[in-house]
Amino acid sequence: MNELLSIANQNLVLHRHPKNKKETLQAWDSADEYLINYFMDNHLEEKLEGEEQLLILNDGFGALSCFFNDIKRTTITDSYLSLSSIKLNMQRNRCIESHLLLQDSLQSFPENIKVVLIKIPKTNAYLEFLLQKLQGKISADTIVIAAGKVNMIHNSTLQLFEQYIGTTKTSLAKKKSRLIFSQVDAKKEVEEKDIAVTWEIEKQQWKIHNHANVFSRNHLDIGGRYLMDNLPEGDFSKVVDLGCGNGIVGMAALQQYTDAQVTFIDESYMAVDSARINTLKNFEEERSDNARFVVNNGLVGFKARSYDLILCNPPFHQQQTITDNIAWSMFNDAYFCLQDGGELVIVGNRHLDYQDKLTRIFGHCELVTENQKFVILRAIKES
Structure with a gap:
């Protein structure tokens, strides 16, 4: 190279x-x-x-x-x-x-x-x-x-x-x-418009705001929906939506784990701001106060053993390039930041072989459920 x-x-x-x-x-x-x-x-x-x-x-x-x-x-x-x-x-x-x-x-x-x-x-x-x-x-x-x-x-x-x-x-x-x-045509007058789009998730009755550069901005991402519908059962207190996009998975976690603090993380400034807007818009103040929004390279710089559940719909591209580097980094960071007994739960396209990667990092990986396009995988950090 x-x-x-x-x-x-x-x-x-x-x-x-x-x-x-x-x-x-x-x-x-x-x-x-x-x-x-x-x-x-x-x-x-x-x-x-x-x-x-x-x-x-x-x-x-x-x-x-x-x-x-x-x-x-x-x-x-x-x-x-x-x-x-x-x-x-x-x-x-x-x-x-x-x-x-x-x-x-x-x-x-x-x-x-x-x-x-x-x-x-x-x-x-x-x-x-x-x-x-x-x-x-x-x-x-x-x-x-x-x-x-x-x-x-x-x-x-x-x-x-x-x-x-x-x-x-x-x-x-x-x-x-x-x-x-x-x-440049100095005489050109273009009426300013809001490039962001908003649509509704009927099941939760959420209105979802999406800035211009948010992944799947025009519709509900089907991978994200599959993860939302298959969140793990448990009493989790510190949760991360890693690679949050517009925040729908983290919002589902806020709704399901009623006492949990949820941290939304993405490397896109527009994504994190969309997640922030959506959480404030769709949750009561008491619940949205338990949400934190961070623009960052995954979990780099976060403390070890600080979370008990990390949810992730990992990207398989960086800018115009298809790559699994970002997913690898996310999985390794998740292992570092999970408490003993903590869980990483991801959704991915069936062909991406995330199960092998998670097994190499965690020592094991469980197939939670699957459909024709996606798999839900869970890896638990053992002490």
């Missing part, structure tokens, strides 16, 4: 985070390279004057944030893992930290934006959210350039740039990536 990005007379050592000893994927892609080369070939740094700055949206692991080390810039992402990667890669490459402001996607965009570099996200909903916020902060002479893999750029992608920014065109493809150029 290549860790050295050599581009435009710079050499950067870049790691993905969390770092995997057997990592086979590099921390940048050809879309990062295309953006950097275009910026440098067209001397866009010369466009930045006075307090004007560069805005970077959706940087994956810090290739863009680290490369433009000498330029005053703000990087915005919804991913805690991306922010952590950027910070670590900045330190690794001895970048000037005072030149970079890191923000999550729910914070306000900066003023004085002159150049915008965007990595195309997986979903149009999140792209629309970013473009809507951007539209109110740019002027006619702002330069807006986006990049993504060819298979991620569709007519609907370009239509969003046309809707919020202005006339849009694309470049030729290089290394299976393409650039998008949008000319």
